[in-house]
Amino acid sequence: MAEHLASIFGTEKDRVNCPFYFKIRACRHTKPSISRTLLLSNMYRRPDMITPGVDALGNTIDPRKIQQYFEDLYEELSKYGEIRA
Secondary structure: OHHHHHHHOOOOOOOOOOHHHHHHOOOOOOOOOOOOOOOOOOOOOOOOOOEOOEOOOOOEOOHHHHHHHHHHHHHHHHOOOOOOO
């Protein structure tokens, strides 16, 4: 048993001593029980993700409108704390 544990220490198979945790103090294997961080995945989706400059209906989108939408969303979210991309 000790030999097996020694062979996986700090590797992907080691769920207790995760190599990601050692490097960045976060682990993709386990979720923390408490955190001051809020992840809003897919919160912002550009309306022209599939074809740049064109929405899902095929209508042309002004790039300034896309930028303004993003800036408005960023400004609103920044009221609640620091934003990191």
